[in-house]
Amino acid sequence: MKTVDSIEVVVAAIEDVTPLIKRFTLRKISGGLLPPFSGGCHVTVVMRGGERTFRNPYSLLGSPRNLDSYEIAVRRDDQGRGGSLFMHQLVTVGTRLEISHPINLFPLSKLARKQILIAGGVGITPVLAMIDDLSAGPIDWELHYSFRGTEHACFGTWLSKRHGDRVRLYDTAAGQRIDFATLVGQQPLGTHLYVCGPSQMTVEAFESARAAGWPESHLHTEQFAPPPVGVAFEVHLAKSEQTVQVSAEQSLLEALEAAGIDAPYLCRSGACGRCELNVVELDGELIHNDHWLTAEDRISGRKIMPCVSRAKCKRLVLDW
Amino acid sequence: METAFKPDESFRAPFHYGNSPAAIRRFPFPFDQDTFMYSVNVEPHLPGPGGSCYEFPIDIDEHYVAECREREIALATTTHRYLALPHMMAAQWDVLELITSHLSRDYPEHFELQRDGNRWRWINRPLGRDDTFTFGDPATLPQEPLEYITRQTQGDWCVLDQRNGNLWLDAGMVTTQADWSLNFDLGMNFREWHGPVPLAPELGVFDRALKLLMNLQLGNPVRRLNWTMTINPRFDTSPEQYPVWGPDRAGVTLDNVGDLAHLRVELQALWRLPRSNAIVFSIRGFLMSLREMVTIPKWGRRMHRVLRDLHPALVAYKGLGRYRDTALAWLADYDDGTATPPGTQPE
Amino acid sequence: MLVPDVKSRPQYQQLRFDPSGRFHLFVGQGDGGLALLRVRPELPESAEIRVIYTGESLTGCDLSEELAGCGWRQLKVLTTQVAALQMLDEVLEQSLMGTRLYVAGSEGFIGAAEQVAARYNLQSDELQREHQGSSARRVFCVHCQTSQDDVTTNIVLCRGCGRHLLVRDHYSRRLAAFMGGMADAEVPGCLPELREGFG
Ligand code: FES
Numbered sequence: 104m105k106t107v108d109s110i111e112v113v114v115a116a117i118e119d120v121t122p123l124i125k126r127f128t129l130r131k132i133s134g135g136l137l138p139p140f141s142g143g144c145h146v147t148v149v150m151r152g153g154e155r156t157f158r159n160p161y162s163l164l165g166s167p168r169n170l171d172s173y174e175i176a177v178r179r180d181d182q183g184r185g186g187s188l189f190m191h192q193l194v195t196v197g198t199r200l201e202i203s204h205p206i207n208l209f210p211l212s213k214l215a216r217k218q219i220l221i222a223g224g225v226g227i228t229p230v231l232a233m234i235d236d237l238s239a240g241p242i243d244w245e246l247h248y249s250f251r252g253t254e255h256a257c258f259g260t261w262l263s264k265r266h267g268d269r270v271r272l273y274d275t276a277a278g279q280r281i282d283f284a285t286l287v288g289q290q291p292l293g294t295h296l297y298v299c300g301p302s303q304m305t306v307e308a309f310e311s312a313r314a315a316g317w318p319e320s321h322l323h324t325e326q327f328a329p330p331p332v333g334v335a336f337e338v339h340l341a342k343s344e345q346t347v348q349v350s351a352e353q354s355l356l357e358a359l360e361a362a363g364i365d366a367p368y369l370c371r372s373g374a375c376g377r378c379e380l381n382v383v384e385l386d387g388e389l390i391h392n393d394h395w396l397t398a399e400d401r402i403s404g405r406k407i408m409p410c411v412s413r414a415k416c417k418r419l420v421l422d423w
Numbered sequence: 424m425e426t427a428f429k430p431d432e433s434f435r436a437p438f439h440y441g442n443s444p445a446a447i448r449r450f451p452f453p454f455d456q457d458t459f460m461y462s463v464n465v466e467p468h469l470p471g472p473g474g475s476c477y478e479f480p481i482d483i484d485e486h487y488v489a490e491c492r493e494r495e496i497a498l499a500t501t502t503h504r505y506l507a508l509p510h511m512m513a514a515q516w517d518v519l520e521l522i523t524s525h526l527s528r529d530y531p532e533h534f535e536l537q538r539d540g541n542r543w544r545w546i547n548r549p550l551g552r553d554d555t556f557t558f559g560d561p562a563t564l565p566q567e568p569l570e571y572i573t574r575q576t577q578g579d580w581c582v583l584d585q586r587n588g589n590l591w592l593d594a595g596m597v598t599t600q601a602d603w604s605l606n607f608d609l610g611m612n613f614r615e616w617h618g619p620v621p622l623a624p625e626l627g628v629f630d631r632a633l634k635l636l637m638n639l640q641l642g643n644p645v646r647r648l649n650w651t652m653t654i655n656p657r658f659d660t661s662p663e664q665y666p667v668w669g670p671d672r673a674g675v676t677l678d679n680v681g682d683l684a685h686l687r688v689e690l691q692a693l694w695r696l697p698r699s700n701a702i703v704f705s706i707r708g709f710l711m712s713l714r715e716m717v718t719i720p721k722w723g724r725r726m727h728r729v730l731r732d733l734h735p736a737l738v739a740y741k742g743l744g745r746y747r748d749t750a751l752a753w754l755a756d757y758d759d760g761t762a763t764p765p766g767t768q769p770e
Numbered sequence: 771m772l773v774p775d776v777k778s779r780p781q782y783q784q785l786r787f788d789p790s791g792r793f794h795l796f797v798g799q800g801d802g803g804l805a806l807l808r809v810r811p812e813l814p815e816s817a818e819i820r821v822i823y824t825g826e827s828l829t830g831c832d833l834s835e836e837l838a839g840c841g842w843r844q845l846k847v848l849t850t851q852v853a854a855l856q857m858l859d860e861v862l863e864q865s866l867m868g869t870r871l872y873v874a875g876s877e878g879f880i881g882a883a884e885q886v887a888a889r890y891n892l893q894s895d896e897l898q899r900e901h902q903g904s905s906a907r908r909v910f911c912v913h914c915q916t917s918q919d920d921v922t923t924n925i926v927l928c929r930g931c932g933r934h935l936l937v938r939d940h941y942s943r944r945l946a947a948f949m950g951g952m953a954d955a956e957v958p959g960c961l962p963e964l965r966e967g968f969g
Contacts, residue, residue, distance in 0.1 A: 108642045110642075138641055139517075139698050140698070141698050167698065204640055204643070205697065206640060207700045210585065210586070210700045213586070213699075214586070214891050215891060288866075289866060291865070292862055292867060293867075293890045315867065316792030316793065316868025316869070320895050369640065375638055376634060377638045503915070604912050606915070607910065607912055607945065608942065609944060615943075618939075618940055662951045663912050665955045666955045668955075670955065673957050745956060
């Protein structure tokens with residue numbers, strides 16, 4: 104099954120939001136409206152750079168009601184694998200890019216009695232579109248947004264102007280911190296908590312919520328962690344009889360794609376289950392980095408999520 | 424393809440229905456081999472050959488006008504056929520957009536959509552409608568958006584909300600169903616509403632199908648075929664109306680089975696919806712009598728073999744028990760034992 | 771319609787104290803009192819616990835006195851199921867995230883309590899159900915939309931439309947009832963064999 108039907112876009116504007124974050128405005132090359140989307144969506148941007156192709160997920164941050172263009176924010180990560188540097192250094196107004204249709208792996212619960220959104224730093228990006236959805240609906244909501252110094256303050260000020268009391272800002276440079284324990288301790292039944300920020304923040308928020316008795320079904324997060332690096336290994340594809348080398352800083356999925364294999368994926372972060380492949384043979388161990396496989400799956404050693412997981416072996420044989 | 428509608432067809436007594444030779448050839452015959460068992464037979468809902476029922480994502484055929492009228496009759500004479508839970512309003516608008524934009528793009532001679540921001544004008548020539556409304560404001564339509572637009576389509580529509588790792592049947596327009604109840608099943612999750620289906624759960628079909636659907640992407644719809652048999656060209660075979668259609672089954676004889684027994688195929692297509700992140704599940708029924716079917720010799724032979732070897736649990740589930748032997752006896756005359764080439768195509 | 775083995779019945783478990791919760795609300799009806807008596811000794815003294823109970827039941831099993839004698843700090847005994855469900859609604863309205871709901875009783879009562887809980891968006895990881903007592907079912911007639919309680923046979927006469935209904939193992943949480951559909955539609959008078967007793 105062909106997995107991804109993409110949209111051709113052109114960069115219409117680039118804006119510095121902070122010294123590290125650029126906002127890109129994307130329009131359809133063929134003109135006209137882009138597909139509608141819901142708050143919490145991301146698109147996968149395909150960046151073809153020389154010998155390497157990057158596919159990075161970025162949240163859509165504009166209003167789901169404005170479909171002339173999409174907006175994404177990209178934070179430059181000098182230590183990263185190069186996708187964000189590509190966007191910062193090589194993409195200019197007029198650059199053509201390929202993006203996926205919007206995908207929502209961080210949806211709002213429609214049956215919540217109250218929604219609490221927590222954002223940290225650049226994690227505010229999916230939340231902007233979520234707030235757009237929420238402010239058009241009947242459910243009570245509030246946002247707690249923590250950032251450092253003037254960086255991102257612009258998002259915060261803009262949000263408080265529009266939504267008043269519902270938005271609370273915390274400037275960590277000024278020593279302001281979200282008091283998670285108090286926040287989660289007094290919420291009515293049917294409240295849902297959404298956290299988007301550095302993983303430390305998610306851990307802290309969820310730990311507080313669990314300590315206050317919150318069940319997992321009310322806790323939501325989205326993490327676009329880049330695939331972890333490791334050591335190089337070789338993959339053999341049993342059905343298509345191909346052999347592919349996975350380098351140390353490449354993910355297994357990226358290596359397959361680089362070899363021209365149309366492997367399935369959606370989230371590229373180990374969360375959605377779409378990319379699951381069956382292991383036929385292995386002369387070492389699997390390093391699972393996903394949130395998808397069950398404990399039994401892992402023990403069986405017969406499944407791998409190539410978007411984030413890899414193997415410590417000489418040769419891995421996959422059923423493909 | 425130029426479609427000549429047959430507006431005076433009737434899907435309830437007195438019945439009046441038939442397929443033109445062209446309609447028979449484009450019928451989505453579901454069996455690609457001589458036996459049938461459940462599988463995750465899901466494939467991308469990609470455009471098929473010109474004139475086929477897969478040419479466009481939403482098919483309109485010669486029965487369109489009559490099937491829309493059948494729906495009006497069902498809605499007027501029975502209750503609980505259209506239901507939507509309150510949190511599904513965004514999804515309702517998504518479905519309205521999906522249907523109007525596809526039909527106007529693919530059948531411009533019949534349908535026209537003019538969009539000026541949120542001000543929309545929808546022209547449906549076969550049904551003689553010309554409506555202007557504000558997208559997003561239900562008060563500007565005569566019915567809720569899902570009801571309004573599905574009254575102008577063939578087949579049933581279910582809208583599934585996605586939450587907690589499951590899909591929930593939270594809205595629908597269901598007037599042509601094969602013995603399941605929207606009113607009873609509304610609010611159920613994927614496993615619950617498939618509870619009555621035998622064998623498939625043991626085969627792991629639902630687990631895999633659920634996983635696949637949860638990952639359904641915008642712009643990448645999928646489809647599958649399902650089938651059953653119906654006595655008379657009757658669309659409303661709901662549990663609610665069982666007292667009306669149940670007796671049909673007991674009146675089947677060798678003389679009338681060729682005309683009374685119909686293969687009923689459901690072309691099921693699923694789309695991810697953009698604003699609501701819900702999924703719409705369209706279940707479009709096609710009916711063809713056995714007599715029409717045997718005009719395609721390959722299909723006649725294959726139907727005989729599939730029905731003969733069908734698993735007993737499926738015979739019971741599909742309600743074929745009372746007349747299967749009669750149908751087999753009739754079909755036997757059209758099965759000379761020659762091999763049928765694989766695939767569903769007519770020859 | 772005459773499909774014998776539909777398998778979408780609710781699955782029940784034995785109530786067990788869930789230490790991940792902060793507040794614990796036990797709701798019992800009739801024989802469900804047995805479940806409350808059984809878990810009582812395993813409840814930590816420090817836990818914040820409320821109990822709602824009604825002795826009203828088909829089996830006549832009223833454990834109000836036994837429950838009153840085992841030292842709950844907050845126990846409310848009500849005379850009818852309706853009153854107990856009303857009280858549940860009021861308590862949930864005031865409840866905070868971190869609450870766990872435990873329901874024990876007849877299938878009909880559990881279903882009705884779940885309908886109340888759904889209004890507060892309680893998910894399966896916040897709710898436990900234990901079936902105790904009568905296996906009688908609430909049956910929804912798909913033809914006339916009448917529900918009737920306390921059905922103990924596979925075939926039942928519908929109080930709304932007078933048809934003989936075949937009771938299927940297909941359960942709707944929204945309606946809190948099993949599905950009933952005409953049993954002899956194909957050949958009037960030709961009914962499947964009558965069986966007594968569910969569960
Ligand atoms: S692509 Fe989602 S888990 Fe790998």
